[in-house]
Amino acid sequence: xxxxxxxxxxxxxxxxxxxxxxxxxxxxxxxxxxxxxxxxxxxxxxxxxxxxxxxxxxxxxxxxxxxxxxxxxxxxxxxxxxxxxxxxxxxxxxxxxxxxxxxxxxxxxxxxxxxxxxxxxxxxxxxxxxxxxxxxxxxxxxxxxxxxxxxxxxxxxxxxxxxxxxxxxxxxxxxxxxxxxxxxxxxxxxxxxxxxxxxxxxxxxxxxxxxxxxxxxxxxxxxxxxxxxxxxxxxxxxxxxxxxxxxxxxxxxxxxxxxxxxxxxxxxxxxxxxxxxxxxxxxxxxxxxxxxxxxxxxxxxxxxxxxxxxxxxxxxxxxxxxxxx
Amino acid sequence: xxxxxxxxxxxxxxxxxxxxxxxxxxxxxxxxxxxxxxxxxxxxxxxxxxxxxxxxxxxxxxxxxxxxxxxxxxxxxxxxxxxxxxxxxxxxxxxxxxxxxxxxxxxxxxxxxxxxxxxxxxxxxxxxxxxxxxxxxxxxxxxxxxxxxxxxxxxxxxxxxxxxxxxxxxxxxxxxxxxxxxxxxxxxxxxxxxxxxxxxxxxxxxxxxxxxxxxxxxxxxxxxxxxxxxxxxxxxxxxxxxxxxxxxxxxxxxxxxxxxxxxxxxxxxxxxxxxxxxxxxxxxxxxxxxxxxxxxxxxxxxxxxxxxxxxxxxxxxxxxxxxxx
Numbered sequence: 001x002x003x004x005x006x007x008x009x010x011x012x013x014x015x016x017x018x019x020x021x022x023x024x025x026x027x028x029x030x031x032x033x034x035x036x037x038x039x040x041x042x043x044x045x046x047x048x049x050x051x052x053x054x055x056x057x058x059x060x061x062x063x064x065x066x067x068x069x070x071x072x073x074x075x076x077x078x079x080x081x082x083x084x085x086x087x088x089x090x091x092x093x094x095x096x097x098x099x100x101x102x103x104x105x106x107x108x109x110x111x112x113x114x115x116x117x118x119x120x121x122x123x124x125x126x127x128x129x130x131x132x133x134x135x136x137x138x139x140x141x142x143x144x145x146x147x148x149x150x151x152x153x154x155x156x157x158x159x160x161x162x163x164x165x166x167x168x169x170x171x172x173x174x175x176x177x178x179x180x181x182x183x184x185x186x187x188x189x190x191x192x193x194x195x196x197x198x199x200x201x202x203x204x205x206x207x208x209x210x211x212x213x214x215x216x217x218x219x220x221x222x223x224x225x226x227x228x229x230x231x232x233x234x235x236x237x238x239x240x241x242x243x244x245x246x247x248x249x250x251x252x253x254x255x256x257x258x259x260x261x262x263x264x265x266x267x268x269x270x271x272x273x274x275x276x277x278x279x280x281x282x283x284x285x286x287x288x289x290x291x292x293x294x295x296x297x298x299x300x301x302x303x304x305x306x307x308x309x310x311x312x313x314x315x316x317x318x319x320x321x322x323x324x325x
Numbered sequence: 326x327x328x329x330x331x332x333x334x335x336x337x338x339x340x341x342x343x344x345x346x347x348x349x350x351x352x353x354x355x356x357x358x359x360x361x362x363x364x365x366x367x368x369x370x371x372x373x374x375x376x377x378x379x380x381x382x383x384x385x386x387x388x389x390x391x392x393x394x395x396x397x398x399x400x401x402x403x404x405x406x407x408x409x410x411x412x413x414x415x416x417x418x419x420x421x422x423x424x425x426x427x428x429x430x431x432x433x434x435x436x437x438x439x440x441x442x443x444x445x446x447x448x449x450x451x452x453x454x455x456x457x458x459x460x461x462x463x464x465x466x467x468x469x470x471x472x473x474x475x476x477x478x479x480x481x482x483x484x485x486x487x488x489x490x491x492x493x494x495x496x497x498x499x500x501x502x503x504x505x506x507x508x509x510x511x512x513x514x515x516x517x518x519x520x521x522x523x524x525x526x527x528x529x530x531x532x533x534x535x536x537x538x539x540x541x542x543x544x545x546x547x548x549x550x551x552x553x554x555x556x557x558x559x560x561x562x563x564x565x566x567x568x569x570x571x572x573x574x575x576x577x578x579x580x581x582x583x584x585x586x587x588x589x590x591x592x593x594x595x596x597x598x599x600x601x602x603x604x605x606x607x608x609x610x611x612x613x614x615x616x617x618x619x620x621x622x623x624x625x626x627x628x629x630x631x632x633x634x635x636x637x638x639x640x641x642x643x644x645x646x647x648x649x650x
Contacts, residue, residue, distance in 0.1 A: 019464055022471040076431060080424040099405040099474060102427060103467055109434055110463045117456045124449045131442045138435045139344055142428055146347040149424060245425060 001056065002312050005046045008057065009039050012064050018111060028092040028104040029111065032071050035087045040067045040206075040320075041177040047313040048181025048195050051305055058120055059184045065115030065134075066177050072108040073141055075101055080149060089101070109138075119184065128182045137176040144169025157235045157246070163204065171203025191303065198299045205292035206320055211236040212285050215273055221325045227269035233258050237288065238281050242272075245279050293321050326382065327637050330371045333382065334364050337389050343436060349402045353417040353429040354436065357396050364643075365531075366391045366502040371639040373506025373520050376630055383445055384509050389441030390459075391502050397433040398466055400426055405474060434463075444509065455508045462501040469494025482560045484569070488529065496528025516628065519600070523624045530617035531645055536561040537610045540598060542607075546650045552594035558583050562613065563606050572602050618646050 004142055013033050018026045042063035049059040077083075078091040079101050085091060092103035119127055147165040151157050178199035182192035214229045215238060229236050246254045254275050257268055276282060296317065300310060338358050343351045347348055367388035374384040402408075403416040404426050410416060418426035441459055462560055470488040476482050503524035507517035539554045539564060554561050571579050579600050601607060621642065625635060 019468060022468060022475060024475065025468060025471045048368045076427055098423075100471075101469055102405060103399055106430075106434065107464050107467045109431065110460055110467070113438060113456070114460045114464075117453055117460060119453075122449065124447065124452055127449055127452065128442055128444075131438070135435055135439045135442060139432050141438075142432045142435070143344060143347060143350060146425075146428055149428075150347060152347065163501075280362060 001050060002043070002047065002316065005043050005056070008060050009042050009046075009064060012060055013067075014038045016068075016111075017114065019107075024096065024100050025104055025107055028075070028096055028100060029108050031095070032075055032086070032092055032108075033068070035089055037067075037087065039067055039073075041070055041173060043316065044174065044202075044313075045181040045184075045325065047316055048178040049185045050181075051303075051309050052182070052185035052187050052310060053078065059181065061115050061118035062130075062180065062184060063177075065112045065118075066173065066180065068108060068115055069112035069138060069141075070173060071132075072105050072112060073145070075105040075108060075144055078146070079105075083119055091281040097116070112144065115169060115212065120182070123185065126183065130180065133176060133179060133183070137172045140168045140172045144172075151235050154235075156243075157187055157240055159237070162235065162237060162240055167204060167208040170207040171200045174203030175199035175204065194299060194303060198296045201292045201299065202294035202317060202320060205289045205296070207293070208237050208285060209320075209323065211238055212282070212289065216282055218324060227265070227273070230269050231265055231273045238276055242276055242279055242281050243283060245281075246275065250275060250278065290321075293317070326373065326571065327368070327641065330368050330381070331364060333385050333578055334367050334371075334389060334392070338392075341393075341436075342439065344432070347422065349425050350429055350432055353400070353421055353425060354433050356420070357400055357411070357417055358393070362392075362396075362412065364392055366395055366498060369499065369502040369524065369527075369638075370506040370509075372641055373503040374507055374510045375506075375637060376628075376634055377507070377510035377512050384506065386440050386443035387455075387505065387509060388502075389497065390437045390443075391505065393433060393440055394437035394459075394463060394466075395498060397430050397437060398470070400430040400433060402470055405470070406428075424526055440445050447509070447511065451508065451511065455505065458504060458508070462497045465493045465497045469497075475561050479560075481568075482565055484562070487560065487562060487565055491532040492525065492529060495532040496525045498525035499528030499531065519624060519628060523621045523628075526621035526624070527642060527645060528618045530621070531612045533562050533610060533617070534645075534648065536563055537607070537614065540601065541607055543649060550604045551588070552598070553596045556590055557566060562610055563601055564579060566609060567601055567604055567606050570606075571600065575603065576601055598647075615646075618642070 004082055016030065016033060018029060020026065042060075045063035046056050046059055049063075050056050053059075074086060075092050078086055079093045079098055083091050089095075091101075092104060096104075116131065119130065122130065138207060144167070147153050147161070148169055150163065151162075152202070175196040176199065179192050179196035182195045211229065214236070215226060217226055219226050228234075229239070233239070242254060243251075254272070257272050257275075260268065297314075299316070300314060303310065341355065341358060343354060345351065367385075370388035370391060371381050371384055374388075375381050375406045375522065378384075399411060400417050403411055404423055408416050409419050416426075417429060421429075441456065444455065447455065466512070469490055469492070472486070473494055476487075476490065500521040501524065504517050507520045538627035539561070540551060542551055544551050550598065553559075554564070558564070567579060568576075582588075582597050582600075585593065622639075625639060625642070
């Protein structure tokens with residue numbers, strides 16, 4: 001079944017229901033949607049739906065709404081972050097311009113709602129609850145992006161604030177993906193809430209793994225140069241913990257690298273990574289990641305469903321834990 | 326009744342249901358929403374609703390969704406147009422910055438959907454139809470803005486293209502305002518379609534009147550300096566018709582002003598206005614405006630409703646025809 005999800009989603013994306021003109025508005029949407037990606041969110045939505053129903057094709061369109069929303073946030077975040085590349089290709093504001101990326105992104109957000117509106121067979125109350133959850137989550141993702149931008153200009157960020165930022169920016173949408181599958185399948189509120197929690201935990205583990213892979217990932221597999229976060233002084237879980245724990249000479253060295261304006265990139269990456277190694281940051285981050293995933297598996301275990309039914313989602317979750325890309 | 330609409334809308338705006346933090350995200354929304362404005366769209370929605378039902382307070386929240394959407398487009402358009410002022414005050418991207426205006430605008434669009442979702446008492450099919458119309462219209466407004474930006478870099482624009490641009494950028498949302506009132510009141514599809522058409526016609530007349538007032542309005546009443554469109558060579562109905570009709574010496578003079586890089590602003594405004602006067606552009610634009618409004622009044626006449634019921638909406642429409650601000 002899960003092997004059929006991706007082809008079904010890609011087929012729907014290939015035929016994405018968009019306007020035609022002006023082309024400047026719609027080409028960037030097709031361009032970004034077709035850059036690929038793992039489609040984790042809609043796959044999670046379909047997996048959750050399949051916990052309760054076999055007729056998963058009915059959930060493909062609303063599930064795609066989440067993927068379109070996610071890509072909309074990428075289009076606008078890339079403008080704000082002045083990012084030149086996305087998945088190894090030019091970002092929309094680079095390939096076209098800022099105004100086109102703003103306006104195309106706006107249409108893309110509307111398009112996400114158009115796909116959400118392809119939901120079938122719910123009652124008005126169920127559908128409005130789904131919209132309410134979608135809307136609240138969409139606002140939270142923006143809140144997370146604003147926090148992330150605010151952190152850039154701050155000298156210090158606490159771990160609790162960082163975790164709250166990634167919860168909003170990344171995890172709530174992973175949570176919504178699972179929750180939406182449950183709501184679409186008309187299960188109980190208790191179960192859809194539990195699936196949201198599971199998704200949020202997965203999302204936290206997922207984002208911390210991203211932070212880890214940016215430093216320790218195999219560049220061949222990870223697809224981007226390791227050390228990007230180190231070069232940009234990005235306040236990730238790793239850097240925040242390193243700043244908190246470094247003392248004496250190590251603290252001086254770390255602060256030196258953070259303040260340095262001219263350096264050999266590879267030297268900065270190697271030196272900061274060496275500091276992380278000395279402080280045991282890798283192991284600590286792995287522990288933190290595992291803790292979130294473990295909680296998610298415990299919550300899965302507690303879901304009042306036949307164990308056999310859960311296997312698809314559990315297998316996908318294990319893939320996220322073990323991922324190297 | 327209509328006297329109660331504005332206070333009810335302003336009360337709802339004063340208590341607008343928004344998130345709290347980060348403040349950078351939500352303050353700009355309150356700022357822009359509270360800059361004022363005539364609230365034409367939600368008032369039209371409530372007027373249309375009142376054609377069929379007395380319980381108009383139930384329609385206030387979704388009607389406000391249209392006003393929030395409209396203000397979202399202003400926030401993003403102002404970034405794209407690099408506009409320094411909005412209603413005589415700093416625009417959001419000027420008062421804060423571009424990134425905040427992008428992201429606040431995004432949350433504002435989501436907030437518009439949150440208000441749309443406060444719709445009550447419809448069937449799922451009726452509500453999804455409302456969402457479908459809202460979504461399609463929202464995409465069209467973005468299409469209109471993209472056309473408008475495209476026109477800036479073109480040397481020639483045809484009247485038909487211009488009218489299509491203002492139809493998308495302005496009129497479809499006025500159309501939706503009336504249509505939404507009808508859908509919320511659960512009237513027939515035929516009547517909600519007619520109200521959409523009436524709104525679209527009003528919107529065309531309304532925008533052409535805006536073009537006219539920018540040149541011929543009384544600055545004391547209109548609240549902004551006359552001639553802004555002339556100074557920026559904005560391809561309005563007036564300029565496009567003048568370019569089409571000017572010949573010989575007049576054409577040369579007009580093109581001279583369009584190409585001029587250094588001039589006294591008042592001299593350019595007076596000279597181009599004199600050309601408009603010589604070509605009868607004012608009268609032609611007024612004729613065009615009246616034609617759209619006349620069609621709207623004919624369509625109102627044909628609406629199968631008690632004449633007495635229509636009086637509120639008709640009176641409001643007459644106010645739009647006669648407006649000098």
